[in-house]
Amino acid sequence: MNLACSGTMTAPLHSDALVFFGATGDLAYKQIFPALHSMIRRGHLNVPIVGLAKSGWTLEQLRARARDSLEHHGGLDRQAFDKLCSLLRYVDGDYGEDGTFNALRTELGQSVRPLHYLAIPPSAFAHVISGLGRSGCAKQARVAVEKPFGRDLASARALNKTLHRVFPESEIFRIDHFLGKEAVLNLLYFRFSNLLAETVLHRNFVNSVQITMAESFGVQGRGKFYEETGAIRDVIQNHILQLTSILAMDSPVGQDVEAIRDEKARVLKAITPLDPEHVVRGQFIGYRDEPGVARNSKVETYAAVALNIDTDRWAGVPFYIRAGKCLPVNAIEIRVQHKSPPRDIYQEHSHSNRYFRFRIGPDVTSLAVGMRVKLPGEAMVGRDVELVAAEDQARDILPYERLLGDAMRGDASLFAREDAIEAQWKIVEPILENPNEPFLYERGTWGPVEANRLVASLPGGWCDPVNPANLEKAA
Numbered sequence: 391m392n393l394a395c396s397g398t399m400t401a402p403l404h405s406d407a408l409v410f411f412g413a414t415g416d417l418a419y420k421q422i423f424p425a426l427h428s429m430i431r432r433g434h435l436n437v438p439i440v441g442l443a444k445s446g447w448t449l450e451q452l453r454a455r456a457r458d459s460l461e462h463h464g465g466l467d468r469q470a471f472d473k474l475c476s477l478l479r480y481v482d483g484d485y486g487e488d489g490t491f492n493a494l495r496t497e498l499g500q501s502v503r504p505l506h507y508l509a510i511p512p513s514a515f516a517h518v519i520s521g522l523g524r525s526g527c528a529k530q531a532r533v534a535v536e537k538p539f540g541r542d543l544a545s546a547r548a549l550n551k552t553l554h555r556v557f558p559e560s561e562i563f564r565i566d567h568f569l570g571k572e573a574v575l576n577l578l579y580f581r582f583s584n585l586l587a588e589t590v591l592h593r594n595f596v597n598s599v600q601i602t603m604a605e606s607f608g609v610q611g612r613g614k615f616y617e618e619t620g621a622i623r624d625v626i627q628n629h630i631l632q633l634t635s636i637l638a639m640d641s642p643v644g645q646d647v648e649a650i651r652d653e654k655a656r657v658l659k660a661i662t663p664l665d666p667e668h669v670v671r672g673q674f675i676g677y678r679d680e681p682g683v684a685r686n687s688k689v690e691t692y693a694a695v696a697l698n699i700d701t702d703r704w705a706g707v708p709f710y711i712r713a714g715k716c717l718p719v720n721a722i723e724i725r726v727q728h729k730s731p732p733r734d735i736y737q738e739h740s741h742s743n744r745y746f747r748f749r750i751g752p753d754v755t756s757l758a759v760g761m762r763v764k765l766p767g768e769a770m771v772g773r774d775v776e777l778v779a780a781e782d783q784a785r786d787i788l789p790y791e792r793l794l795g796d797a798m799r800g801d802a803s804l805f806a807r808e809d810a811i812e813a814q815w816k817i818v819e820p821i822l823e824n825p826n827e828p829f830l831y832e833r834g835t836w837g838p839v840e841a842n843r844l845v846a847s848l849p850g851g852w853c854d855p856v857n858p859a860n861l862e863k864a865a
Contacts, residue, residue, distance in 0.1 A: 403800065404503075405505040406437050408504065410422060411442045411485070411514075413441025414443040414445040415443070417536070420459070421789075422790060423455075424459065425788045427460050427471065431469075440494065449478065494525065502530055504527065505798050506522060507797070512538060519552055519553060550811070565790075570788075581637070592703055593707050597727045601630055601637075602713070603625055603714075604836075608715050613680035626713055631817060632806070635655075636654065638657045640703060655813060658814055662697065663819060666820060670843070673830055673831070674692070675830050675832055690824075692714030719855055723749050730744065745759070
């Protein structure tokens with residue numbers, strides 16, 4: 391937060407305009423227009439909205455694109471849409487030309503504190519940042535950039551250097567839409583609102599942690615993009631490591647926006663860089679037939695890793711992470727396996743029933759606790775039960791609605807900081823380049839069987855998320 395002249399804490403000033411680069415792109419169509427529409431409907435957005443792209447479009451064409459977006463992604467509220475159209479502006483031009491940014495300055499009119507949101511490829515960042523600086527559009531402004539934040543540590547540092555030439559770190563908002571999901575915020579809230587959770591999420595009580603990000607679909611026509619990323623760059627380096635930091639972080643100190651980010655960064659810096667011996671890469675059969683994919687591609691569509699967090703809380707507790715496409719279900723799940731009691735007085739030798747299970751979506755958010763209870767009867771014999779609290783995510787605030795709103799308010803709590811981003815790249819750097827062939831696996835399976843060696847020491851091995859439909863029914 392900013393310090394006022396009197397020395398008291400004041401809230402950051404709200405952005406008085408929103409500029410989004412890439413206004414005619416796929417991300418704007420599927421995510422940004424629905425988010426802006428929802429913000430207006432809730433009364434949270436009433437400033438000029440300037441779309442910018444090089445498509446040869448007019449403002450009327452952009453408005454038509456917005457309407458089509460809303461009709462296909464969430465529904466159209468006539469009053470909110472009319473308001474969106476009245477706020478919408480459009481600048482068509484090349485990101486490398488000064489005239490484009492001079493036109494943007496004209497469209498901003500009396501606005502002096504805009505938020506510039508870059509929904510564009512990272513290769514265009516440098517042109518846009520430089521253009522904003524030369525034109526004066528960056529003065530008192532904020533900038534939000536979309537992931538990926540580089541493709542390795544060196545490129546991430548170069549990207550940060552580019553941003554810092556024009557914007558201070560306090561005005562840079564690195565968007566990972568995953569962090570705007572209600573379910574992820576629910577996990578953060580659960581961590582520090584329940585003494586039981588805070589007590590047992592500790593090496594004294596936890597045997598292991600598994601995090602699974604399963605996608606039942608393939609690359610969906612984005613083969614060319616996926617050839618440049620793979621599962622490790624696409625979701626492990628960002629989404630899953632951020633999720634790991636939320637689960638593993640200590641309680642934040644203080645109430646300012648940096649408190650949570652400080653603790654997350656501390657955990658990420660404590661994760662030992664991944665050992666290639668503790669990584670299994672896979673590729674679903676048929677990936678090489680996708681458009682844009684090389685016939686001899688070695689890009690992984692699945693990755694499983696084992697990592698360690700060298701902190702007092704987690705030292706000695708293995709974290710097992712896996713992510714993949716064309717798996718049996720579409721789900722993100724964390725399973726914290728608790729240790730057995732020190733004495734097995736009933737001689738049941740049960741190891742698989744004591745856990746916390748967090749379902750992060752995509753359709754159902756749930757928290758489950760696994761335990762043993764006694765079976766009715768004379769014998770002291772138990773059975774496994776699971777207590778589940780589940781919610782449908784249909785009413786959740788859209789991730790981009792939350793994140794864009796926070797960025798316009800200057801609240802950086804849910805955004806990745808420079809040091810955290812670089813720490814994440816340091817973790818995966820040793821495994822980014824792997825010339826070995828990935829292990830093949832059939833669509834609809836849980837990845838290559840070779841991944842089982844990572845969890846060979848765990849009773850039961852990998853814990854597979856259940857079908858979300860069955861989970862909702864059970865709840």
